[in-house]
Amino acid sequence: DIQMTQSPSSLSASVGDRVTITCQASHDFNNYLNWFQQKPGKAPKLLIYDASNFETGVPSRFSGSGSGRNFSFSISSLQPEDTATYYCQQSYTLPYTFGQGTKVEIK
């Protein structure tokens, strides 16, 4: 199985700050790497697929990058509505594994 190690587990930042989350895979894989946002009591929402492609309607302040084993997700200017938990996931090989999640809060 490909293990996904996400960091940090939580962060607190001010409105307007740039926020970055990293995700490291235990094995190299093609860039089938997704990023999801989950707000409390809601289903996850796909933001980024194939490491850097925007899902339709996703604000441009969100972005993803990386390849091989190392990937990152950024919010260029944190907004109050971005308070959520963010997950990375590899959809390259079964079982499709998720990172542990990063809880993002506003300071």
Next chain:
Amino acid sequence: QVQLVESGGVVVQPGGSLRLSCAASGFTFSDYGMHWVRQAPGMGLEWVAVISFDGNDKASADSVKGRFSISRDNSKNTVFLQMNTLRLEDTAVYYCVRGDPMPDFDLWGQGTLVTVSS
């Protein structure tokens, strides 16, 4: 409206069985693979199972292999998760998720809560 609506979540005793359903609408269901993903209370996401667009290919996580099975009825735009020999650790919200063609995991249902408790 493009959506997935899960149903069937209840409280069940350990060792019991349950079948979850997920009704799709607003898109051509038979063109898409489908997944089940679960989330235990306060925990992260765990992929559970996948079925191909035509139902001929299936796979599941080791944690549920031999106990859970995924199936679909394309005539009714519905995917199912048959859950047998339930354990306390199967307690979770179960999400139905649209699969490939790409992008995979782009549409999620609202989830249905399965509680395994004596």
